[in-house]
Amino acid sequence: MRKSSEKKELVSSIAFTLFMIILMELGRQIAVPGLDPEMSRKALNGSALLRNVSMLTGGQYRFASLFSIGLGPYMTGMILFQAVQLVNTNLMDKISDSKRGYIQRWITLVIAILQTLQFMFVIRDQITPSGVKLWGFDFNVATAFMVLVAGAMMVSWMADMTTKYGVGGAGVMIMPGIFISMPMMVMHGPGVGSYQVKTFSTNLWIALIVSVLVVFIATVFFNKAELRIPLQRPNIQNDFSESYLPIRFLTSGSMPFMFTTTGFIMPTYIANFNPDSGFSHFTQTYVNFSNPVGIAIYCGVVVFLSYAFSFMNLQTERQAENLKKSGDYIFGIAPGKDTKKYLNYHVIRLSTAANGYFLTVIATPLIIGLYVPGVTNFTFAYSSILIVVTIMDTTLEQLKTMYLRTQYDLL
Numbered sequence: 500m501r502k503s504s505e506k507k508e509l510v511s512s513i514a515f516t517l518f519m520i521i522l523m524e525l526g527r528q529i530a531v532p533g534l535d536p537e538m539s540r541k542a543l544n545g546s547a548l549l550r551n552v553s554m555l556t557g558g559q560y561r562f563a564s565l566f567s568i569g570l571g572p573y574m575t576g577m578i579l580f581q582a583v584q585l586v587n588t589n590l591m592d593k594i595s596d597s598k599r600g601y602i603q604r605w606i607t608l609v610i611a612i613l614q615t616l617q618f619m620f621v622i623r624d625q626i627t628p629s630g631v632k633l634w635g636f637d638f639n640v641a642t643a644f645m646v647l648v649a650g651a652m653m654v655s656w657m658a659d660m661t662t663k664y665g666v667g668g669a670g671v672m673i674m675p676g677i678f679i680s681m682p683m684m685v686m687h688g689p690g691v692g693s694y695q696v697k698t699f700s701t702n703l704w705i706a707l708i709v710s711v712l713v714v715f716i717a718t719v720f721f722n723k724a725e726l727r728i729p730l731q732r733p734n735i736q737n738d739f740s741e742s743y744l745p746i747r748f749l750t751s752g753s754m755p756f757m758f759t760t761t762g763f764i765m766p767t768y769i770a771n772f773n774p775d776s777g778f779s780h781f782t783q784t785y786v787n788f789s790n791p792v793g794i795a796i797y798c799g800v801v802v803f804l805s806y807a808f809s810f811m812n813l814q815t816e817r818q819a820e821n822l823k824k825s826g827d828y829i830f831g832i833a834p835g836k837d838t839k840k841y842l843n844y845h846v847i848r849l850s851t852a853a854n855g856y857f858l859t860v861i862a863t864p865l866i867i868g869l870y871v872p873g874v875t876n877f878t879f880a881y882s883s884i885l886i887v888v889t890i891m892d893t894t895l896e897q898l899k900t901m902y903l904r905t906q907y908d909l910l
Contacts, residue, residue: 505905512901516665519657523557523672526566526653531646533626533639534563554680555757555886557654557673563622563643568651570673572611573658574757576603581811604655611651619644666901667894674890677883684879703873707880714860714881718888721856724748726849728842732827744818744829746845749853751808753889756882759800788875794865801861802854809850815842860885 558569580603594602619640631638658669665671685707727743767786770779785792819839828834832841861878868875 505901509898509901509905512664512666513898516661516667516671519661519665520672520675523566523654523657524675526650527558527564527676529565531563531565531567531643533643534622554676554684555673555760557676563618563647565646565650566654567618568611568614568647568654569676570654570658570669571614572607572651573655573669575610576607576655578754578811579606581814607655608648608652611648611655615644615647615651618647666897667890670890671894674887677887681880681883684883685876703871706874707877710864710877711880711884714884715888717856717860718885719892721748721853722888722892726845728845729830730822730827731830732825742827744822746813746842746849748849749856749889750812750846750849751805751853752812753886754808754812755801755804755857756885759797759804760879760882762800762804763797788865788868791866791869794862794869797865798858798862801857805854805857806847806850809846809853810843813842813846815839815846818842857885 553567553569553571556569556571556574558567558571580599622643623640626637626639626643636644654672658672661672662668725745725747727745730742730744732742763786766778767782770776770782773779784790786796787793788797816839819835819842822828822838823834829838829841832838860881864874864877864881868877
């Protein structure tokens, strides 16, 4: 009886996830009213920042649609919430789960409004005036704004529902968009000093295919690798009294690559508001992939975000506190602050090693691309692979756990 219910849960979770993916794709095809789709497509393609944000967060960059904003506000809200937890763990412990969800939804709404304003600024000339005013704004402008914000909040709700009732969490919802946009990234790059390639030579195609396979296999291997720190569990007197605390080699996951290109392009976007400033001149000259300085800045952003997300994901202070409360401890390490320092040391060590792999993957094609046009864009294919592998691994692990539960009669 229990096995039957577990099987039903597995099937329903998979079906629910597929339904949400289909719903996401349908929402991406519903055009915002009052806009010329072709003109808005040209405007969006002219904004490297929006194009890259949309590609990596499940949005629609080809034309303004209901789900054009994508999962950007949801993901940014979660990161901000994690950052607050990292700074003040005790404050978060005092807040109930329902209140946390309420706060996070409000954070998501604020970010959705800000991102929609940015989106509206890009497509403002493509909105057909209606001549009717609503709250002091043209009716079509107000309608487009509300539709985009509502779409962003719908996507956030869908992500929460997929996490609760589906498999793979919010990540599976952005995978189709990444697969669809990958050929465009290879051919056109992110739009900041990368080459737009009309056709690849045979040698470049072979190099791309072989290198993609190598990066895929290496990423699968490194994503599975982990450091196992032995634990002593004095409160459990059985075969499980000796256990371990696993820390993944790629502690940061794929999050650095979801935000690096956006962070790299952001200064150029800001500089456009004052094109005659010294800052604008600096970004035009150096913040691109056509010179070594730009490549160094891009790599620096990857390294910084990798360390930041590693600490966000592991939350060493919370880990140390949980071990202390449960009575478990690391061999030879005192509970509390010493455990936290010990975990911090290993997070830094693993993140440094992981950054070595990340830099090898992204910096090599960028450097070669200075001399061989087109190779620069390989970097963004590799970044997409890193994102897809981590999402697929999470999804498969969850499916494996759910499947194994169907094979046992639990009391």
